[in-house]
Amino acid sequence: MxxxxxxxxxxxxxxxxxxxxxxxxxxxxPSQEKTVLLNEELAVPYCADTGADRTAISKQHVTQLLRSDTSTKVTPLDTPTVHVAVGDHEVISTHFVRLRLRLNTAAGPVGLQEPVDCLIIECDEPEFILGRDEGEDEGEEDLQDDLPSISxxxxxxxxxxxxxxxxxxxxxxxxxxxxxxxxxxxxxxHDIWRLELGNDPPANVEALRIRLKDGARAVKSKPRPYPPAPLG
Structure with a gap:
C-alpha cells in the first residue's frame, strides 16, 4: 500500500x-465542530472522549442556562465529590443539574432519550464533558444505537x-x-476502507502490550540521526 x-x-x-x-x-x-444543546436553550461545545466517569458541566455554563431557562433546577449532592483532572488538579462538585441533551454531531443532531444528571464543576471548563455514566444510564447498546456513525x-x-x-x-x-x-x-x-484518512472516531480495541520472551533483556539504544525524508 x-x-x-x-x-x-x-x-x-x-x-x-x-x-x-x-x-x-x-x-x-460535514463540519467536525461538536456542540450540545442544553434544554433546547443553550448550545455549548462538548467533548465525548475524555474518559470521564461522570458527565459534567461548568458552573459558568449553568449560570448562562439559568438566565434563559428558569425551569432548570440545581440540586445539592448528598456528599460533595472531588475529581482528579489532568495534572492531578482536583475539581470539586457540590451540586448537580438534570438536563435534556441534544448532541450536534457530524452525522446530524442526536437527542438522548432521558435527561442526564450533570455534575456542576467549580471551574471555568469551556467544554461540556460527556461522561461514561451517561452510557450506563442509557445502556451501552441503546446508546450506540442512538449515536450514528460519523464515518x-x-x-x-x-x-x-x-x-x-x-x-x-x-x-x-x-x-x-x-x-x-x-x-x-x-x-x-466492515466499514474500514477510506480513500483518504479523515477524522473518524478512535478504534475500540484493546491496547497492545509489549512482552519480552523468557531470557530476553531490554536494551535502551542511544539517539541516532536519521536521513531526511525524500522529497516526493
Whole structure:
C-alpha cells in the first residue's frame, strides 16, 4: 500500500484524474465542530472522549442556562465529590443539574432519550464533558444505537470502485477465481476502507502490550540521526 503520489504504475495524467475524486469525499464530510444543546436553550461545545466517569458541566455554563431557562433546577449532592483532572488538579462538585441533551454531531443532531444528571464543576471548563455514566444510564447498546456513525459509508461509489479495483488486482495476481465472491464479501463486510484518512472516531480495541520472551533483556539504544525524508 502506498500514497497516490508514490504510485509506481499510475501516470501523472492518471494521478491528476484521481485526485479530484478523492477530494470530493472530503467535501462531503460535514463540519467536525461538536456542540450540545442544553434544554433546547443553550448550545455549548462538548467533548465525548475524555474518559470521564461522570458527565459534567461548568458552573459558568449553568449560570448562562439559568438566565434563559428558569425551569432548570440545581440540586445539592448528598456528599460533595472531588475529581482528579489532568495534572492531578482536583475539581470539586457540590451540586448537580438534570438536563435534556441534544448532541450536534457530524452525522446530524442526536437527542438522548432521558435527561442526564450533570455534575456542576467549580471551574471555568469551556467544554461540556460527556461522561461514561451517561452510557450506563442509557445502556451501552441503546446508546450506540442512538449515536450514528460519523464515518463515511462504505457504499460510496468512488470508494466502492476503488475496492473493486483491489479485488480485480488480487485476481490478476493469482487469487483463486472460484473464491472471488467470498473475497468480495469479506472486503465489503466492515466499514474500514477510506480513500483518504479523515477524522473518524478512535478504534475500540484493546491496547497492545509489549512482552519480552523468557531470557530476553531490554536494551535502551542511544539517539541516532536519521536521513531526511525524500522529497516526493
Amino acid at each position: 502506498h500514497w497516490l503520489s508514490e504510485c509506481p504504475t499510475a501516470s501523472d495524467d492518471q494521478k491528476a484524474e484521481i485526485r479530484p475524486r478523492m477530494k470530493r469525499l472530503r467535501e462531503c464530510i 463515511l459509508s462504505s457504499t460510496d461509489k468512488d470508494l466502492q470502485d476503488a475496492l473493486e479495483r483491489i479485488i480485480s488486482s488480487a485476481l490478476d495476481q493469482g487469487f483463486p477465481s472460484h473464491l472471488e465472491q467470498q473475497l468480495r464479501a469479506i472486503v465489503f463486510k
